[in-house]
Amino acid sequence: MHKEYTVKEIIRETSNTQTYLFTGKIDYKPGQFIMLWFPNIGEKPFAVSHLKDNEFGITIECKGKFTKGICNIKKGTKVGIRGPYGNGFKIENNSIIVVGGLGMAPALPLIQKIKDSTIIQGARSKEFLLYKEDKNLIDTIAKNKNKIIYCTDDGSFGINGFTTNVLKDIINNKTKIVYTCGPEIMIKNVFDICEKNKVGCQASLERFMKCGIGVCGSCAVNDQLVCKDGPVFSSKQIRKLTELGKFARLKSGKKVPIKEYYGYRSK
Amino acid sequence: MLKQNFCEIELQNPLVLASGIFGTSVELLNRAASNGAGAVTIKSIGPVEREGNPNPTVVEIEKGLYNAVGLPTPGYLNMDEELKQWKDINVPLIASIYGSSIEDYVNITEHIQKFKPAIIELNISCPNKDDGMVFAKSPGLTKDLVKAVKSTTDIPIMPKLTPNCDNISQVAIACEAAGADAICAINTVQKEIIHPKLKAPLLSYGKGGISGPVIREIALEKVREIRDAVEIPILGVGGVTYGKGAIEMIKAGASLVGIGSGVYLRGIDVFEKVTNEMKDIMKKEGIGSINELKG
Incomplete structure (x- = not known):
């Protein structure tokens, strides 16, 4: 059953994202997810983005029916949380983290722990670069080298182009692991680059989830369940995922091309 | 030792992946099979595409699960790609279907029988859709439904019954009279649970069905009632998680034993674990086969 928490603070991040901070402890490993329930509104899986001793948070993009609904809730709202669930990242220093769009949120706790690594963060344009002004993040990045x-x-900030182009330039035989989260087309391209360079990949995948605990079968990718077998998959597993970057299932269970899935999700 | 014959279908062991759990695709069904399931049930297929209920749809409770997933389905006409792969499933396949009318069940049966499932399960007992239990609560309607489906196909027909009715044995008798080949029992037990601190219904549907060890005694009791009422074989489902429970279910009168919430409690290899436990118990008690167990 859900454990009860209270929304302590709401931080506006970019024009369409905001972070909710909750008071309390959570036993969370980077890469895992929680099922967050706003009573009488709905429940959805989220990665934890902010993690401190007695406080944690998630970052939400206000786009779908559900997230738009919760983007209007106020400080002090009581929520229920199940989890954390899933396996999480295996952390290795001297790595590369490739994130796109909101994929920066699940990567944040990983960035807090990893050292001597490079983060490649991509977005549509400058205003969508999540946490770009976050002092905490900037300090941690410096502290951990x-x-x-x-x-x-659109070239409005940083390099004009895709994260995968940068990855191609900097990946080398000293790269321990390439971590990636974000749009699945990007993940697939990152994985292909890793394979070509014989570097291990850990990708955080995403599908419609219902139970979050490996029984309902909603979040299937081939014979794997994102909630229970993932959400982080290693190269060895990804090689067998013929659906990766190609197909996903709608809430009905209907298997559709991944573009149709993303179109349906943003409704 | 654990081989079992059910509706003239040979199973390597009596454990069945129960409907609505894990088995949304052929690949997942085969994963359950390779983890020791003697037969597998595909997630109930319905007449038209349906998303099911909004989340929360499944929540862990003490000794079980509480769910109102609400029968999501691509719809039987949207899944030929999947149906064509049924022949690649390594153990007997139970095709679970649901509908709102006799016509729905007949249409789905007509379509899917071409893909040769071993058994067709009529899910007439889902508590998580407004008309989900209409048939299973009425012996008369159930009889008409089973008759209509039986006249559509030669594949064995197995209605799945609900404990949420006045007299489950009357419904079982109606099934047998109409020509059903087997009975599956029980579906989840309906409840309305409110979160004690957040004071809201735990599931968006407002109510739902509980499953897992918490309903084991109810399931055993219902299987005994059905056993006493009809001759046709029973797939007993409800709270079986360990070998001991599987054996109790067989002693209560079931020929096969379904496992659902056990997948959550012990992992997808629950089938291997339970078969090993059953073998150990049977060796200790000097029992050589499932039929001997039934006594």
């Missing part, structure tokens, strides 16, 4: 490279599709 990490480096961050920004890319935008």
Whole structure:
């Protein structure tokens, strides 16, 4: 059953995203997810983005029916949380983290822990680069001797182009792991680059989830369940995922091309 | 030792992946099979595409699960790609179907029988859709439904019954009289649970069905009632998670034993674990086959 938490603070991040901070402890490993329930509104899986001793938070994009609904809730609202669920990242220093769009949110706790690594963060344009002004993040990156490279599709900030182009340039035989989260087309391209360079990949995948605990079968990718077998998949597993970047299932269970899935999701 | 014959279908062991759990695709069904399931049931297929209820749809409770997933389905006409792969499933397949009318069940049966499932399960007992239990609560309607489906196909027909009715044995008798080949029992037990602190219904549907060890005694009791009322074989479902429970279910009168919430409680290899436990118990008690167990 859900454990009860209270919304302590709401932070506006970009024009369409905001972070909710909750008071309390959570036993969370980077890469895992929680099922967050706003009573009488709905429940949805989220990665934890902010993690402190007695406080944690998630970042929400206000786009679908559900997230639009919760983007109007106020400080002090009581919520229920199940989890954390799923496996999480295996952390190795001297790595590369490739994130696109809101994929920066689940990567944040990983960035707090990893050292001597490079983060490649991509977004449509400058205003969508999540946490770009976050002082905490900037300090942690410096403290852990990490480096961050920004890319935008329209060239309004950082490198003009895709994260995968930057990855191609900097990946080498000393790269321990390439971590990736974001749009699945990007994940697939990141994985292909890793394979070509014989570097291990850990990708955080996403599908419609209902139970979150491996019984309803909603979040299937081939014979794997994102909620229970993932959400982080290693190269060895990804090689068998013929549906990756190609197909996903709607809430009905109907298997559709991944573009149709993303179109349906943003409704 | 655990081989079992059910409706003239040979199973390597009596454990069945129950409907609505894990088995949304051929690949997942085969994963359950390779983890030791003797037969597998595909997630109930309905007449038209349906999303099911909004989340929360499944929540863990003490000794079980509470769900109102609400029968999501691509719709039987939208899944030929999947149906064509049924022949690749490594164990007997139970095709579970649901509808709102006799016509729905007949149409779905006509379509899917071409893909040769071993058994067709009529899910007439889902508590999580407004008309989900209409048939299973009425012996008369159930009889008409089973007759209509039987005249459509030669594949064995197995209605799945609900404990949420006045007299489950009357419904079982109606099934048998109409020519049903087997009975599956029980579906989840209907409840309305409110979150004690957040004071809201735990599931968006407002109510739902509980499953898992919490309903084991109810399931055993219902299987005994059905056993006493009819001759046709029973697939007993409800709260079986360990070998001991599976054996109790068989002793209560079931020929096969479904496992659902056990997948959550013990992982998808629950089938291997339970078959091993059953073998150990049977060896200790000097029992050589499932039929001996039934006594």
